[in-house]
Amino acid sequence: MSAQGGHRVVVVGGGFAGVQAVRALRGAPVEVTLVDRNNYHLFQPLSYQVATGALSPAEIAEPLRMIFRRQANVRVVLAEVTGLDLEGRAVVAQPRAGDGESLTLPYDTLVVAGGSAYSYFGHEEWRPFALEVKTLDSAVHVRGRILKAFEAAELAGDAAARAAWLTFVVVGGGPTGVEMAGQIAELARDALPGDFRSVDPRAGRVLLVETADRVLTSLPSSLSARAQRSLEDLGVTPLTGHTVVGIEPAAVEVRDGGGKVERFDARTVVWAAGVTASPLAGILAEASGAQLDRAGRVTVGPDLTLPGHPEVLALGDMVRVGEEALPGLAPVAMQQGRYAGRLIGERLAGRSTPPFRYRDKGDLATIGRAQAVADLRRVRVGGLLAWVLWLAVHLVYLIGFENRVVVMIRWAYAFLTRNRGARLITEP
Amino acid sequence: MSAQGGHRVVVVGGGFAGVQAVRALRGAPVEVTLVDRNNYHLFQPLSYQVATGALSPAEIAEPLRMIFRRQANVRVVLAEVTGLDLEGRAVVAQPRAGDGESLTLPYDTLVVAGGSAYSYFGHEEWRPFALEVKTLDSAVHVRGRILKAFEAAELAGDAAARAAWLTFVVVGGGPTGVEMAGQIAELARDALPGDFRSVDPRAGRVLLVETADRVLTSLPSSLSARAQRSLEDLGVTPLTGHTVVGIEPAAVEVRDGGGKVERFDARTVVWAAGVTASPLAGILAEASGAQLDRAGRVTVGPDLTLPGHPEVLALGDMVRVGEEALPGLAPVAMQQGRYAGRLIGERLAGRSTPPFRYRDKGDLATIGRAQAVADLRRVRVGGLLAWVLWLAVHLVYLIGFENRVVVMIRWAYAFLTRNRGARLITEP
Numbered sequence: 001m002s003a004q005g006g007h008r009v010v011v012v013g014g015g016f017a018g019v020q021a022v023r024a025l026r027g028a029p030v031e032v033t034l035v036d037r038n039n040y041h042l043f044q045p046l047s048y049q050v051a052t053g054a055l056s057p058a059e060i061a062e063p064l065r066m067i068f069r070r071q072a073n074v075r076v077v078l079a080e081v082t083g084l085d086l087e088g089r090a091v092v093a094q095p096r097a098g099d100g101e102s103l104t105l106p107y108d109t110l111v112v113a114g115g116s117a118y119s120y121f122g123h124e125e126w127r128p129f130a131l132e133v134k135t136l137d138s139a140v141h142v143r144g145r146i147l148k149a150f151e152a153a154e155l156a157g158d159a160a161a162r163a164a165w166l167t168f169v170v171v172g173g174g175p176t177g178v179e180m181a182g183q184i185a186e187l188a189r190d191a192l193p194g195d196f197r198s199v200d201p202r203a204g205r206v207l208l209v210e211t212a213d214r215v216l217t218s219l220p221s222s223l224s225a226r227a228q229r230s231l232e233d234l235g236v237t238p239l240t241g242h243t244v245v246g247i248e249p250a251a252v253e254v255r256d257g258g259g260k261v262e263r264f265d266a267r268t269v270v271w272a273a274g275v276t277a278s279p280l281a282g283i284l285a286e287a288s289g290a291q292l293d294r295a296g297r298v299t300v301g302p303d304l305t306l307p308g309h310p311e312v313l314a315l316g317d318m319v320r321v322g323e324e325a326l327p328g329l330a331p332v333a334m335q336q337g338r339y340a341g342r343l344i345g346e347r348l349a350g351r352s353t354p355p356f357r358y359r360d361k362g363d364l365a366t367i368g369r370a371q372a373v374a375d376l377r378r379v380r381v382g383g384l385l386a387w388v389l390w391l392a393v394h395l396v397y398l399i400g401f402e403n404r405v406v407v408m409i410r411w412a413y414a415f416l417t418r419n420r421g422a423r424l425i426t427e428p
Numbered sequence: 429m430s431a432q433g434g435h436r437v438v439v440v441g442g443g444f445a446g447v448q449a450v451r452a453l454r455g456a457p458v459e460v461t462l463v464d465r466n467n468y469h470l471f472q473p474l475s476y477q478v479a480t481g482a483l484s485p486a487e488i489a490e491p492l493r494m495i496f497r498r499q500a501n502v503r504v505v506l507a508e509v510t511g512l513d514l515e516g517r518a519v520v521a522q523p524r525a526g527d528g529e530s531l532t533l534p535y536d537t538l539v540v541a542g543g544s545a546y547s548y549f550g551h552e553e554w555r556p557f558a559l560e561v562k563t564l565d566s567a568v569h570v571r572g573r574i575l576k577a578f579e580a581a582e583l584a585g586d587a588a589a590r591a592a593w594l595t596f597v598v599v600g601g602g603p604t605g606v607e608m609a610g611q612i613a614e615l616a617r618d619a620l621p622g623d624f625r626s627v628d629p630r631a632g633r634v635l636l637v638e639t640a641d642r643v644l645t646s647l648p649s650s651l652s653a654r655a656q657r658s659l660e661d662l663g664v665t666p667l668t669g670h671t672v673v674g675i676e677p678a679a680v681e682v683r684d685g686g687g688k689v690e691r692f693d694a695r696t697v698v699w700a701a702g703v704t705a706s707p708l709a710g711i712l713a714e715a716s717g718a719q720l721d722r723a724g725r726v727t728v729g730p731d732l733t734l735p736g737h738p739e740v741l742a743l744g745d746m747v748r749v750g751e752e753a754l755p756g757l758a759p760v761a762m763q764q765g766r767y768a769g770r771l772i773g774e775r776l777a778g779r780s781t782p783p784f785r786y787r788d789k790g791d792l793a794t795i796g797r798a799q800a801v802a803d804l805r806r807v808r809v810g811g812l813l814a815w816v817l818w819l820a821v822h823l824v825y826l827i828g829f830e831n832r833v834v835v836m837i838r839w840a841y842a843f844l845t846r847n848r849g850a851r852l853i854t855e856p
Binding site for chain 1 (some may be wrong): 565568584589626824834851
């Protein structure tokens with residue numbers, strides 16, 4: 001208990017895990033401080049739609065202050081966490097606004113949900129040439145880069161230069177890679193033709209490189225095959241069983257299963273392959289002696305607490321629960337967030353909480369217009385039905401009534417016209 | 429006539445004047461090249477709504493290629509014009525995408541509509557400390573700066589620092605200044621309270637500095653007085669008869685009519701005062717011997733052609749038609765654009781065109797929720813009626829059906845909830 005009387009909970013990270021943890025503390029006798037480097041919660045599963053001009057940033061991002069304006073026990077701090085002092089029980093953070101003296105936020109209970117970033121498998125030299133759609137700012141940047149590639153093709157002096165500008169390589173056949181590849185192909189095939197005079201955007205090539213022998217490996221192979229057919233119908237070339245071995249400003253080298261290396265002239269590479277946990281996982285591991293796995297995730301106990309530190313919970317993409325590495329998906333993070341918030345409340349009431357258990361409701365991935373796959377464990381569906389399910393789930397989980405209405409209109413418009421309204425090249 | 433057979437028209441600038449000129453050339457036996465440094469047409473009169481989180485960038489910007497996709501005689505080039513060669517009849521431009529060799533665009537007729545920028549009356553040293561809402565990128569930047577000021581106030585260590593973060597100075601009492609001041613006040617008074625814990629956004633001060641003795645000097649004084657009362661009701665302090673004499677990172681100095689200088693601690697200054705024409709006006713003047721006025725505008729003839737160069741038309745904010753300096757408003761630019769397009773078509777048909785004449789349909793300015801003023805020359809109205817008229821006119825002139833629908837929803841939502849959906853701090 002703090003001097004002020006309230007039990008101080010600091011939550012690091014306003015992603016799915018952090019937001020759900022704070023929400024679950026509604027009504028608990030605590031003072032919550034939520035720290036994030038951005039002033040908004042990003043609905044990350046739709047950021048690829050920003051990157052391809054289908055939606056606008058504000059449509060998939062809700063200001064954290066707006067989410068918690070009516071939850072009186074929460075204060076939001078716009079700051080980047082720079083240190084965790086587990087001994088002194090305080091978070092050190094650098095404000096993102098103002099004159100910037102660093103802040104010390106003392107806690108009685110700490111919840112760390114720092115998320116993850118893309119990893120380049122030790123090839124950091126590829127990072128400058130690859131695009132990512134992890135953050136909102138990066139999604140806006142990717143949108144500009146993809147649109148500029150078509151602009152450059154329109155002005156290109158010869159056929160080879162034009163072809164390189166019209167070749168897009170997406171690395172990683174997970175949900176993000178599949179969605180990006182599908183959306184770039186749709187942009188080239190449906191939205192842009194008619195807009196250009198010298199070049200036909202439909203001549204664009206989209207290569208999807210995946211080391212495994214199929215895309216969407218978390219799904220049953222029948223759905224992978226279906227997704228792959230949908231991608232091919234859209235004009236994507238899936239290169240399964242292939243591994244990227246080189247990325248340069250204007251070319252990508254890909255090795256096939258037999259060891260043969262092929263070089264593709266391509267000016268646009270989107271990276272959607274391996275992820276690595278937030279550096280906060282490393283700080284927690286070092287301070288507590290907890291294990292870090294190869295993906296940089298810290299191992300927490302079955303109640304999501306750090307070994308030896310029952311007052312510290314870690315959740316989301318940056319943790320491994322015991323032996324179990326759960327997938328880095330929004331439902332996992334949300335369930336862990338709700339669990340963490342409830343556990344803190346129960347603990348203050350003197351009650352114990354059973355271990356965290358992930359309730360897997362299934363997997364969904366969308367490929368393009370009216371094309372998706374859904375594995376609901378008991379039922380597997382593809383095509384229009386899966387797509388409608390995908391639409392409904394995403395609209396329900398999107399935060400903010402206004403955003404839901406606007407996104408619904410954008411999607412209806414895109415469905416009817418095959419066009420995309422947010423095709424802006426912005427680059428302050 | 430060019431070798432290809434078509435009469436080549438190059439239009440520089442995709443603002444109101446340029447877009448209307450190109451549209452008016454629909455069906456004319458010409459090959460139009462529209463050059464702009466952005467890939468979109470900006471509905472500039474609403475950019476202050478982006479700067480205050482009411483609308484998203486894509487809602488007030490339409491890709492130029494989308495506007496002209498069905499006009500087959502137009503090609504769009506994404507490039508920054510770097511030179512005009514009137515002797516050789518060519519425009520030199522640097523592409524904004526690709527490997528960037530500079531382009532030469534030959535023309536038979538040239539239309540220059542380069543617009544204007546803010547001027548600091550010779551005080552260029554103020555520019556780094558002042559914010560502008562002229563371009564879309566700058567509006568997004570201002571949005572981040574205004575929202576960050578409240579974030580910084582929330583974390584400020586003492587009352588004086590907090591007050592400086594909560595003091596906003598808007599320089600210039602024209603439509604943009606009045607709208608910005610009103611919107612910042614509404615943001616502080618209606619949208620943000622409840623969002624913060626340490627600070628009350630309603631404690632924010634908005635000062636509107638105008639050298640003249642009233643705001644909106646282009647309107648009759650009765651409407652100026654009404655606008656001023658509405659501003660005061662919103663909590664804005666209009667400092668009419670005051671002149672800014674100094675801008676520093678954390679303070680603004682203002683001199684009153686009696687010569688007394690007052691210093692205000694303020695961390696956010698929005699500049700909406702004098703404008704200066706695009707540098708293209710200077711290039712045209714130098715090449716042709718035409719006059720430049722004090723605001724950098726080139727003087728064109730009654731048919732908008734450059735003296736001695738009937739094949740060159742200049743229009744919009746960057747020109748002065750003979751002795752007449754028309755206001756830098758969208759309707760003037762649009763009418764001049766339509767005139768220029770028609771004149772080119774008529775000329776090719778061997779017909780002459782009477783001189784350009786501006787049909788002034790009136791002035792509109794909005795202050796805030798249900799508050800606006802309208803001078804329709806015969807009728808002058810204020811309050812709700814003027815506001816509804818303002819809404820209707822802006823929705824009608826906004827380009828793109830989808831944007832109209834989305835903006836209407838955003839406005840309805842803002843009206844009902846007094847909130848704003850696009851309150852993102854984004855800063856790549």
